[in-house]
Amino acid sequence: DAKTTQPNSMESNEEEPVHLPCNHSTISGTDYIHWYRQLPSQGPEYVIHGLTSNVNNRMASLAIAEDRKSSTLILHRATLRDAAVYYCILFNFGNEKLTFGTGTRLTIIP
Amino acid sequence: DAGITQSPRHKVTETGTPVTLRCHQTENHRYMYWYRQDPGHGLRLIHYSYGVKDTDKGEVSDGYSVSRSKTEDFLLTLESATSSQTSVYFCAISPGTVYGYTFGSGTRLTVV
Numbered sequence: 001d002a003k004t005t006q007p008n009s010m011e012s013n014e015e016e017p018v019h020l021p022c023n024h025s026t027i028s029g030t031d032y033i034h035w036y037r038q039l040p041s042q043g044p045e046y047v048i049h050g051l052t053s054n055v056n057n058r059m060a061s062l063a064i065a066e067d068r069k070s071s072t073l074i075l076h077r078a079t080l081r082d083a084a085v086y087y088c089i090l091f092n093f094g095n096e097k098l099t100f101g102t103g104t105r106l107t108i109i110p
Numbered sequence: 111d112a113g114i115t116q117s118p119r120h121k122v123t124e125t126g127t128p129v130t131l132r133c134h135q136t137e138n139h140r141y142m143y144w145y146r147q148d149p150g151h152g153l154r155l156i157h158y159s160y161g162v163k164d165t166d167k168g169e170v171s172d173g174y175s176v177s178r179s180k181t182e183d184f185l186l187t188l189e190s191a192t193s194s195q196t197s198v199y200f201c202a203i204s205p206g207t208v209y210g211y212t213f214g215s216g217t218r219l220t221v222v
Contacts, residue, residue: 034210043200044153046210096141096160096204097168098211100153 004088009105018075020104022088025069032091033064034098035073037084044087044100047073083108113137116201116214123221129188131217133201135181141204142184143211144168144176146197153200159184191221 005023012018024033034049048055048062050071055062061074075082087103117132133142143158145168155168157176165176173195175187188195201214 032208036211043202043213043216044211046212049208049210093208096206097143097155097158098202099155099169100145102152 004090004101006086006088006101006104008102009107011107011109012078013109014080015077018078018082018106020073020075020086020088020106021070022072023070024088024090027068027090028092030093032093033062033068033071034089034091035060035062036087036089036098036100037082038087038103039081039084047086049091078108080108080110082106114201114203114212114214116199116217118217119215120218121220123191123219125192125221126190129191129219129221131186131199131201131219133184133186133203133214135184135203137203137205137212138181139203139205139212140181141206142178143202143204144174144184144186145200145202146170147200147216148197156186156199188219191219193221195219196221 032049032051035047036044037047038044048057048060050062050064063072085103085105087100089098114135123129144156145153147153154170156174157168159165159178177185199217202211204211
């Protein structure tokens, strides 16, 4: 399975945008880029996913590099409720299994 | 989360006893999964199902079995619980790759 690399931790100020990076240099053409987050004492929560084009939803935006070897999850205005571990995962079409890495622990500073 | 429920939420059991965890969905999704989460290991896939009576192993399947006799239910069984199976267990459902997973709230299992 193709791997992703994320920083172990990041901090951001409340009410400011947050950019969470993810490198996936071995991504294949059929790999979707998925992002999940896990709040303390909860199950993981789907955030967003994309294949080639940038994507937006009510939770976040996903910016995908033109060569697809990296992506960035953007939280437009962080709140304290966004403090969580964020996972960037490559999900291959036809191999219907999510493999979680260690993710990025995001701390929001009031 | 609406559409997926896990039971029980908490369980304490003794070493050597059988334990069954239940995952129930109301979304009619094809795929169902069982993960465990431990400090230092993150989330690891135990077993998954891609249809009624169709199941396959994940990366940490030893000591676990699963069954799916109905679309809505996916059962995880520990035939003879061991202390190493103390963990938080999460069930997830998905309609397929191009869609996200929905996770349950988890079952905290303690084997003493």
